[in-house]
Amino acid sequence: MSYHGKSKRQILLKLFLSALTISAIAFGGGFVILSLLRKTYVEQFGWIEDKEMTDLISIAQSAPGTIAGNAAMLVGFRVAGVPGAALTLIASIIPPLIIITTIIIFYAAIRDNEVVCNVLKGMQAGVATVILDLVVKMARDTLDTKNALVLPIMVAAFIASFFFKVSIISIIITAACLGIAAAYYKLYKLNKVEAHKK
Known part of the structure; x- marks a missing residue:
């Protein structure tokens, strides 16, 4: 695990901002967020080992509640303890709360919009690919045991x-x-x- 000499405050800020970004761009549900969590905290930051991330994902899937929320909390706790878990949970809730509230307000105007429907269909293809990537990596890590x-x-x-x-x-x-x-x-x-x- 590499924090490169960062202070606890810097780590918490980076943890919050990265979780906020992941939650804001992870259209497609919890499994997309799991893939982005792996890419961010394992591959990009190097804060968590690949095998450990697989274990955290398994726990997140097994525990009650949303996979995305559970995984975010577990990653936050692993990196920065209870404050990290609280911050990542809050960060993972804010974007969908804003987006869903906005959609509810404008739902009547956009539900039959052809452009919106095509955008959603395109996103479904991308989401399927991201989930497949996550499944392959988890299967590989599990078989490596x-x-x-x-x-x-x-x-x-x-x-x-x-x-x-x-x-x-x-x-x-x-x-x-x-x-x-x-x-x-x-x-x-x-x-x-x-x-x-x-």
């Missing part, structure tokens, strides 16, 4: 979600339980080996 359980869980989770429409929360809880079981089994084997050595 060299854990034999990871690939079967990923395949099973995809099949359950895509073909059988199993709820996301059920998939996440099941995957978490399998991970816990695998960890306990590994610990059991290590303890057994240690016992034989004695």
Whole structure:
């Protein structure tokens, strides 16, 4: 992690402004924000390691609430503690609040506007690409762990979600339980080996 000698105040200001910018330009929902968070704090600033960012994203997706808000808070907390979490949460709320309020005011005038409809269709294509980029990077980072359980869980989770429409929360809880079981089994084997050595 590199802060390049910046003071806590400078870090908090940079954290707030970057989160504000991300939230203002991240049209397309929480997954777009996740991709921008990775590019900003991992690739651009170097404040968080790539693997750790994947872990934070996993927690953000599993926790109650919006993915974007959860991820922003977790990143802010990781970088600058509780003040960082509070600032990034506030920064992530301000732009959509202003934009949605404005849309509500002018909705009747723009809902049937052909230009607006075409803009939204174009944005959908861009959003799909950004989400695909995030998915590929997360899958690569997850597979890099060299854990034999990871690939079967990923395949099973995809099949359950895509073909059988199993709820996301059920998939996440099941995957978490399998991970816990695998960890306990590994610990059991290590303890057994240690016992034989004695």
